[in-house]
Amino acid sequence: MAIIEIKNIAKTFGTYEALKDINLTVEDQEFMVLLGASGCGKTTLLRIIAGLESPTQGEVWIGDRRIDHLPARERGISMVFQNYAIFPHMTVAENIGFGLKMSKIPADELKRRVEKNAELMHIEHLLKRYSGELSGGQRQRVAVARALAMEPDVILMDEPLSNLDALLRLEMRAELKGVLQQSNTTAIYVTHDQVEAMSLADRVSVMNAGEIVQADKPMELYRNPATQFVASFIGSPPMNFLIASNTSNGFWVIENETLSGPSIAEQSILLAIRPEDVRLSDSGLPAVVRLVEPLGPHLLVTTDVGSNQFRAILDSDSQIQEGQKIFLKPNVERIRWFHPETYRAVF
Amino acid sequence: MTHSVASGKSIRFLYIASIVLLCAWVLGPLYLLAVNALSSPDTINQFPMNLIPEFDLESLIFFANFYGMLDALINSITVALFTMCFSICLGAPAGYALARFDFVGKELFRVIILMTRAFPLPLLALPLAVFFIETGLDDTAFGLSLVHTTLALPFAILITFSLFSGVPRELEEAAWTLGCNRFAAFRFVILPLILPGITASAIFAFVISWNEVFASAVLTIQNRTLTAFLLQNLDTAPLHLKFAGGFILVVPAIVFIFAVRKYLFAMWGISNR
Ligand SMILES: Nc1ncnc2c1ncn2[C@@H]1O[C@H](COP(=O)(O)OP(=O)(O)O)[C@@H](O)[C@H]1O
Ligand SMILES: [Mg+2]
Numbered sequence: 001m002a003i004i005e006i007k008n009i010a011k012t013f014g015t016y017e018a019l020k021d022i023n024l025t026v027e028d029q030e031f032m033v034l035l036g037a038s039g040c041g042k043t044t045l046l047r048i049i050a051g052l053e054s055p056t057q058g059e060v061w062i063g064d065r066r067i068d069h070l071p072a073r074e075r076g077i078s079m080v081f082q083n084y085a086i087f088p089h090m091t092v093a094e095n096i097g098f099g100l101k102m103s104k105i106p107a108d109e110l111k112r113r114v115e116k117n118a119e120l121m122h123i124e125h126l127l128k129r130y131s132g133e134l135s136g137g138q139r140q141r142v143a144v145a146r147a148l149a150m151e152p153d154v155i156l157m158d159e160p161l162s163n164l165d166a167l168l169r170l171e172m173r174a175e176l177k178g179v180l181q182q183s184n185t186t187a188i189y190v191t192h193d194q195v196e197a198m199s200l201a202d203r204v205s206v207m208n209a210g211e212i213v214q215a216d217k218p219m220e221l222y223r224n225p226a227t228q229f230v231a232s233f234i235g236s237p238p239m240n241f242l243i244a245s246n247t248s249n250g251f252w253v254i255e256n257e258t259l260s261g262p263s264i265a266e267q268s269i270l271l272a273i274r275p276e277d278v279r280l281s282d283s284g285l286p287a288v289v290r291l292v293e294p295l296g297p298h299l300l301v302t303t304d305v306g307s308n309q310f311r312a313i314l315d316s317d318s319q320i321q322e323g324q325k326i327f328l329k330p331n332v333e334r335i336r337w338f339h340p341e342t343y344r345a346v347f
Numbered sequence: 348m349t350h351s352v353a354s355g356k357s358i359r360f361l362y363i364a365s366i367v368l369l370c371a372w373v374l375g376p377l378y379l380l381a382v383n384a385l386s387s388p389d390t391i392n393q394f395p396m397n398l399i400p401e402f403d404l405e406s407l408i409f410f411a412n413f414y415g416m417l418d419a420l421i422n423s424i425t426v427a428l429f430t431m432c433f434s435i436c437l438g439a440p441a442g443y444a445l446a447r448f449d450f451v452g453k454e455l456f457r458v459i460i461l462m463t464r465a466f467p468l469p470l471l472a473l474p475l476a477v478f479f480i481e482t483g484l485d486d487t488a489f490g491l492s493l494v495h496t497t498l499a500l501p502f503a504i505l506i507t508f509s510l511f512s513g514v515p516r517e518l519e520e521a522a523w524t525l526g527c528n529r530f531a532a533f534r535f536v537i538l539p540l541i542l543p544g545i546t547a548s549a550i551f552a553f554v555i556s557w558n559e560v561f562a563s564a565v566l567t568i569q570n571r572t573l574t575a576f577l578l579q580n581l582d583t584a585p586l587h588l589k590f591a592g593g594f595i596l597v598v599p600a601i602v603f604i605f606a607v608r609k610y611l612f613a614m615w616g617i618s619n620r
Binding site: 050051052071072073075077078079081083085087088089098099102103146150 | 515517518520521522523524525526527528531535536539540
């Protein structure tokens with residue numbers, strides 16, 4: 001059982017707070033993705049779990065073992081580095097077998113595991129090569145095979161696909177997911193790419209400025225973002241934000257369109273609507289079309305609602321011209337409401 | 348247009364001329380040394396000078412048989428080997444620390460390493476000699492190699508520092524996560540990668556000791572090194588002996604330095620080819 005518990009982890013570099021009171025539980029065999037913009041502390045958190053960096057405060061547990069005081073080699077963790085960190089003076093086979101050799105695994109078992117993992121990552125024909133003779137994608141495969149060969153409780157991956165070109169990234173993404181599911185390890189995967197996060201993860205932890213803002217299933221994040229930050233970060237094209245003012249209890253008005261929402265005692269409220277959650281109508285939010293982009297199955301229409309930019313994804317057979325005035329009817333069920341000062345979701 | 352072409356040409360001419368001059372300045376004496384060392388004693392003493400080597404080994408054979416010469420040669424090698432070991436054993440850990448750890452006074456430490464080279468050895472020679480006689484280190488290969496180590500150590504530290512800096516930290520970290528402690532990671536990952544550079548650094552320490560004459564002359568009497576021995580006999584020795592001695596001194600130094608040149612450039616952060 002490899003449940004990872006991160007309790008009150010904080011890390012400061014000098015006076016800079018890279019991580020502020022992180023709490024996170026990763027379930028056994030779960031695929032957890034840490035998602036956040038560059039510099040928000042993802043790598044730092046991963047390195048603290050791996051034992052390559054020591055936390056300023058807090059505890060890390062794997063199962064019933066507290067590990068934050070243990071050296072990296074005793075944690076039962078494998079790591080895949082962003083730039084692969086393949087040992088250049090060893091062949092692929094030696095690389096994959098390196099950790100096993102260090103753990104004094106018998107030679108025949110070592111050989112078996114090297115071959116098994118090489119096969120799993122489709123690099124069995126490269127076993128005699130050196131890293132200088134491999135492409136980026138192949139190096140990536142070696143790094144993953146090397147980590148898996150250790151049969152770790154936990155595997156950590158720091159933006160493992162970020163150095164690959166787009167097509168290869170797509171291919172590796174699908175493959176990684178399959179391989180990790182088979183291996184029954186608990187995985188923490190760092191990325192700044194929300195599409196990658198959504199497609200790989202059992203759960204995604206969205207990080208911002210050294211904090212975890214929300215940890216949830218991908219669709220849950222998408223449908224019910226807990227804060228305005230998550231709402232703006234997840235989804236492409238991003239959510240539309242509008243400010244509505246209070247009329248009576250639970251009714252909010254924006255550009256003469258009245259919407260029923262939460263009853264809170266505020267003058268205004270921030271509401272967020274996904275571009276696909278509106279439809280063309282005879283009444284609704286008045287919008288002036290600025291740009292029409294045909295995406296094949298849909299039209300991406302950029303409009304002005306009042307003075308706010310508003311994107312809508314509409315049927316591709318809608319007859320819409322730039323400059324035209326249209327009405328957009330939001331699907332009220334799908335609107336998310338955020339407190340105007342705390343930016344937290346209100347219901 | 349023509350003007351700039353002309354000035355471009357003259358700059359190029361100057362550039363080439365300077366290189367030729369520099370080469371002549373360095374290679375000329377070396378060539379004459381080689382010619383004379385490889386000529387018979389009679390040829391050396393005649394006039395005009397011979398400019399083409401005869402490949403006559405008589406001078407070198409005479410040199411080898413000169414009384415005390417072989418002992419001096421062995422002393423030189425012994426001292427240089429000691430110096431080599433000490434410099435690497437002390438210098439490599441220091442270079443590693445500089446490359447991998449942040450500690451208070453790191454920059455100052457780096458400056459001080461270089462400052463040791465600014466200390467004139469003659470200034471230290473007398474107190475050192477006294478101290479060595481008191482402790483019984485005088486006139487021993489071990490004692491002299493300690494002095495030579497202080498000369499070679501700054502270079503050993505700087506070269507190994509640049510070597511360790513050149514090994515990505517992730518490689519070491521990957522080794523740690525794969526079951527290595529610091530020592531094992533060093534032994535199996537770092538060391539194989541920097542071994543050529545360490546060898547170069549060792550050879551450089553060897554050459555520094557091999558070439559050093561002042562401390563050797565002051566601190567040894569019976570067990571002279573080759574440089575000290577030649578210095579002592581410079582007045583009285585015949586011309587062909589001087590040439591042969593010089594030749595024997597210079598050749599290993601040149602060969603070794605040529606072999607390790609790219610690491611010496613690396614020490615100063617100049618990219619090499
Ligand atoms: N060793 C360090 N010393 C000082 N600051 C650091 C160090 N490592 C990371 N940081 C800072 O901590 C912040 C988070 O870094 P990191 O965890 O690498 O972010 P991410 O991986 O999310 O891009 C960054 O602002 C970075 O500059
Ligand atoms: Mg990072």
